Structure formats: structure tokens, C-alpha cells
Amino acid sequence: MNIAKVVVDVPASQTNRLFDYLIPEYLIGTVRPGMRVVVPFGPRKIMGFVLELTDQSDFDKLKKISEVMDVIPVLTPELLELGKWISEKTLSFYISAYQAMLPQVLKAKYKKELLRLTKEELPDLLEEIFAHRDTLAYEEFVERQGSLAALQKAMQEGLIEVRYLVKTRETKKTETMIKANRNFMDLEAAIAELPPQASKQKEILSYMADNSEPVSQKKLCSILGTTRATIKQLIEKGLLTEYHQEIYRNPYEDEDYERTFPLELTEEQADAIAPIQEDIAAEKHDVFLLHGVTGSGKTEVYLQSIQKVIEKGKEAIVLVPEIALTPQTVQRFKGRFGSNVAVLHSALSAGEKFDEWRKIQRKEVQVVVGARSAVFAPFENLGIIIIDEEHETSYKQEDHPRYHARDVAIFRGDHHNCPVVLGSATPLLETYARAQKGVYQLLSLTKRMNNASMPTVDLVDMRQELHAGNRSMFSWKLKEAIEDRLAKKEQTVLFLNRRGYSTFVMCRDCGHVVECPHCDIALTYHRNNERLKCHYCSHEEPMPVQCPSCQSETIRYFGTGTQKVEESLTKLIPNARIIRMDVDTTRKKGAHEKLLNQFGNGEADILLGTQMIAKGLDFPNVTLVGVLAADSLLHLPDFRAAEKTFQLLTQVSGRAGRHTLPGEVVVQTYTPEHYSVELASQYDYPSFYRKEMEMRRAFHYPPYFFLTLITVSHQNQVKAIEVTKKITLLLNNELSPQASLLGPTPSPLTRIKDRYRYQCMIKYRNEPGLSKSIRKILAMFEEEIRQNDLLINVDMQPYQLM
Ligand SMILES: Nc1ncnc2c1ncn2[C@@H]1O[C@H](COP(=O)(O)OP(=O)(O)OP(=O)(O)O)[C@@H](O)[C@H]1O
Ligand SMILES: [Zn+2]
């Protein structure tokens, strides 16, 4: 097969197809699907992925592949298939889908070199090219008949390795190795020949004679108390050789993991794990929803399922939300499976990520724990995929390609005939609905370990506080509770929601929030013209001067930041030691962990923070959780606001009283009667589910209806509006009468970085031609997108409606 079908690195609709290239004679048989190649494209040379090989082409004058970038394919046949599927589902380009699956290092053009890993002679052809050197710039590697095939073989045998030279501090992660040059001269004889005063040199040589393995220069210096200069003399004499060896950048190296062993499962856990393990044994694909209250031992179910998978010689992917990927979480997997675990998350440097990825590619590990993109781990023998906290919105990528990790996991689980386990204390409504319909299998853990009770939740009505004369942001109840913990030397977690922006208008007197009469979402306050607008439909009204419900004049814009809260807390309880955790205090690498460690060590009484402290934390001394303003989440312009509030309140409450001390939760709110606040305080997920489903049905939202969100942005406001209008008109002609089209309206965040954003939304049940219609419309704007700095984003499954 001498023709390669290639996806080229030009993200545009005309080039979103396969291009045929001739494989040069000397590369036939070695170019394989999943490799990256360099191909001529117009006047340029660009990168592309080989998707298929064939003998036939509809074109007769084919250009030749100029260069191969990989020796071993970076994408497996399964991932190549998956990429096509993703690009179709998310309306993105093939090239974006494939790029999304690879670590950063493989996306950019990094310099490569070949590294000799053996002291033995290489096969003739290669030794000739290497010319007895230990490293070779990749460009020097002559691609000629059979050379690439020989290289592929040598790599598989572990004789040679490709090293990517990452131009940042990561390049430092090689070490200088010293080895004896035995072939040149016998070491003992050399020692005898050295002058008596060269005692250090003699010591080094006899060490090398005694130890046949190469040793790092650093180690040699520290064992023998010698210096680089002394070693260098021996190198110059030709007795020793130095070479550079890559050391894995292991970010978790320094922490030693205490080995843990499988716990005896409780009856509930045993019932939950049985069907998962049956699937593993039978190589069967099902999707399970593991619905377990916080602290019910879901992780142990994951661990013991993975154990079974490992025993079968297969592999496991575990996804956790980025912010929950703390040392605590990593510890639980490393503790059980040790070095059989790779960890992938965004806090790692590009080089570190690449190292972890290669452990997976080379099958050096059987388990990967990581954030969203770890779902693309290039395992070829998957036995299970687990998504913890499956309701988290971070599983959806908010950039091209806009895939959801759950969908990808199910695609891969189906391909590999293995179970997919979605775990949560507060499943996404859509997920729970599928479990109710039997599409997913529901497994439940209803009790906390040791039958510990859930912490009691007190709802404090902030309207009454105001009426009673308390104008501070802390209720008397919360203040007392914090002081009580200080006296008892127990700890408090205070939570303030600052995700997104508080944009709604609320009456402090009665808690009334101004909502859209058509969409069941809060209206958004626009400061410039003092108006309230709906971001789904086009409804708008003036900013009221009085509360429409109680006529009070205390109706205003809602929102405070963590810094302000910290200031007033310090005034209120001056002797409290506070750690504040938000985007400002955690910007530096490692800051997040450091703050948590300080809190864990008891260096503070109060941990005050945003979303980032809501999950995964497990501190035995925390007995009080305070939620400062439950409302700020409840009134985001998002139809999932009630659901997100329920999830968050449940998660935050779950942080208290996880061990022996009982926990208490104080939730401050202006709307204690709202069903999501009330039902979260009772830990009543099933009732919340029923209530929320009614709302979704009534207002035509998922899971009853599908949504597609189209966002247009441009520096010029008029232009942005114009294009959005045009798209809406075009769509109107394409959609069936059953679909509804909302917009154009300004996006909730109408202006970001000087770009104006407008949107339209489609609500539909069955619109089989929708993807095609949208692609057609996008193609019409392509020229403008390229020349005019216009952006059009299509989200087929929006989660982030801001
Ligand atoms: N079978 C068991 N026997 C004894 N202890 C257990 C068992 N299973 C789990 N545990 C312990 O119970 C505690 C809570 O379990 P775990 O953290 O796994 O719960 P979870 O459901 O994942 O909680 P969350 O959703 O809050 O993260 C942990 O300390 C864990 O070690
Ligand atoms: Zn509306």
C-alpha cells in the first residue's frame, strides 16, 4: 500500500477531509495509521495525521510525504475512529479532535533526538547512522530503505528511544551518567598505572570496576566524595565515558505512599460492586451509575473494581474533576497500586505530562488517574473507565472540540467491551433520568461508613436577620457557631460562591429575585443602561426602584468577593486564624496544596474559599461548614442553577463531620423555601430529582429537550448582532416547526476582552438534519471568520451558559 490518507493541520471546512499522499518507496511498510507526517500543502509544508493506507486514489498526480514525525504511531486505530466520531458529534474539525488527544509536547514542534539505551552494538544499519554516538539529532537520521523499520524494531526492543527536547526548564530532567570504557582498557591495569597521588581517581575506577552498571555522576560524587573535575580527568584519559540519560520527571516521587490494602466491603458496597465485577469478568459493556452519599465509600468500590481489571491483565482509566485532583486523591490510588499508576492533570508541566503519557503508551502502567483529557489515554486493552463526581461541569471541554468526557468514555467502553462507572452523590439530572429508564444501571450506597449520620443542616433566613437589625454578611447563628469551634479548637470551612459573576437583582427584604416571565431564569442586570435582560429569550425590562413583591427599596445587585468577606470576618472575630483560598491566593504553582496542608496541620481555624474547597477535602477536625450565600448560585442565568445549587450544597455539607466528630452545616440564604436549598438540607436527592424534572418539562429543557447554543463574538457590537441575526434567520429556514429558536440575545457575559458576544439557542426534540444545517451555515461565514476576526462557536451540548 503506497498511498496514505492524511488529515492536515489546517482547521477549516474545505480542508476538513482526507488528502491522498504518495508514500516514498523507502518508507513503504513503515508508515502506519496514527503517525504524524509532514506533507507539502500548497506552498508550505505542514503536519498531518495518517488515517488510512490504500493502493488507490481518485487523483493521479499525488505529492509525496516529505517526512515522518513519529516512529511509533501516537494514535491507536481506536483513537483514530474516536476522533472522527468526536468531530462529527461536536461539529469540530478532525484535526482539532486528534490534537485534543495528545499531550502538549506532541502538539508543538519540538526538536527530537534519538537516544541509545544500550551498551551493545546496534543492528548494522542503525550503528552506521549512529556512528557510535549515544545521541543523534532526529534530522540526522537518514530515512532510507529499511532504516525506519529497523528503528521501529529497535525501539520496541528498548535499544533506542526518541526524546523530545522541551525548551523550558523541563530539559534539565536528564542526568549525566558515567560508565566504564572497558573495551578500551582494562580497569585494574589502569589503576595500577596511575600515579600514587591520584588516589581519588583510583577510587573511582575501582568503584566502576566493582559495579558493572553505569552510575549517575551525582551519585558517584556523593558516594565517593569526589568532584566533577576528577571524573572529567578519567573521561579525558578515555577510561570512562559520560552520556546523558533521561530521568522520568516524577512529580510524585518525593511523597512516599503508604501502601493500602483492600478493605472488607460493607454489604451495600458488595452489592454495588457485584454487577461491575461481573461485567469485567464477562467482558461486557454496561454503564453504571454509582449513586452514593458523600462518605459512603465509593472510592473503595472503584479501587476493588480496578483490582479485578489489573488481575485480568487489563487497564483502567479513572477521571476525577481537575480541582479534586489533590494529593489526597492521588494518594488513594498510588497507595493501592503504587507505580502502576500514571497521573495526568493540568498542574503538571508539559514535560511531566508527556512522561506520564508515555508510561501509558509503553504499557508501563495499567492505571491512569487524571482530569478530563485522560479519557484519551492510549491504552489498548481497557477493562474499566470510572468517572468520579460525574455531575461536574469540568468534564465538558469548553473549547474545540467541545466533547464531554462521559460520551467519550462510553464510546471507548463500548469499543473495549468493558464497564463504565459514573459515580456521584448528586448525579446530573440527565444521568439519573437515564438510570431511571434503565439505559444505565443504578447502584446505590445510601449510608455513610460506620453508619455515621450526615451533618445536620441549619438554614438561616437572611431576610429575618436584616429585619432583626443584623446588617453584616454573617448571621448570629454562624458567628456563634464559629466562636464555639474556636473555643473547642475545631475547624470551620466557609464557602462563598464566586464562580461566574453575580449578575442578578434581589430584594434584601423579602428575597425576591427578578426573573424572566418566559424562561424561569433570573434576569441579568446591565449597568450601562440600568436594564434587566433575559439571556435566553429577548425579554427586557427597566431596573426596578422598588421590590415588585414587597415594595421595599432594598432591592439591588447581589454579590461580594472572598477578600471582602475575609475583612469583615477579621473584624467580627479578630482572634480567628483564616486561610483564604481563591483564584488570587492559588495562582502560584503548588499554592493550592500548600494552603490545604497548612489547614490540615491546624495552622488555621477557618478555611474560607470558593468552589475549589467544595470537593474531595477530608479533614477530621472540620466540624462546621458555613455557606455564606446559597442564593448567589441559585440565580445565575442558567437553567441548571437549581441543580448546581443542590449539588454544591450537598458537596460542601459533605466536608463536615467525616470522621468521629459530628458535623454541623449553616446555610445562609434569602430563599430558604426554594426547593433546591430545602431538599439539599435534607439530603433528599430523589425528591429534588422529581421536582426539578417537572420544571424541566414545563420549561422545555434537558433532559426533555436538547439544546444547541450558538455564540457569535466580534469587536464591533453591530457586527456581532448582525451576524447573530443572520444566523438566526438562516436557521429558521432549516429547522422543523417543532423546534424553537431563541434569540438573538446578548450573552450573559456580553463583553469579554473587548469582544461583544451575542447568542441564539435552539431547543428541539428531534432534528436529525441539524448538524448538517449548522455546518452549512458556518461554511457561509468562513471567509469572514478568517479575514474579519469573527468568531462563531457552536455548542451541541452546552453546560456552561455564561
Ligand atoms: N469497606 C470499608 N470499611 C471500612 N472503611 C471504609 C470502607 N470503605 C470505605 N471506607 C472508608 O470510609 C471513608 C469514606 O469513603 P470514601 O471517601 O471512599 O467515600 P466517597 O463516597 O468517595 O466520599 P465522597 O463522595 O465524599 O468523596 C474513607 O475514609 C474510606 O477509607
Ligand atoms: Zn426569557
Ligand SMILES: [Zn+2]
Ligand atoms: Zn421584596
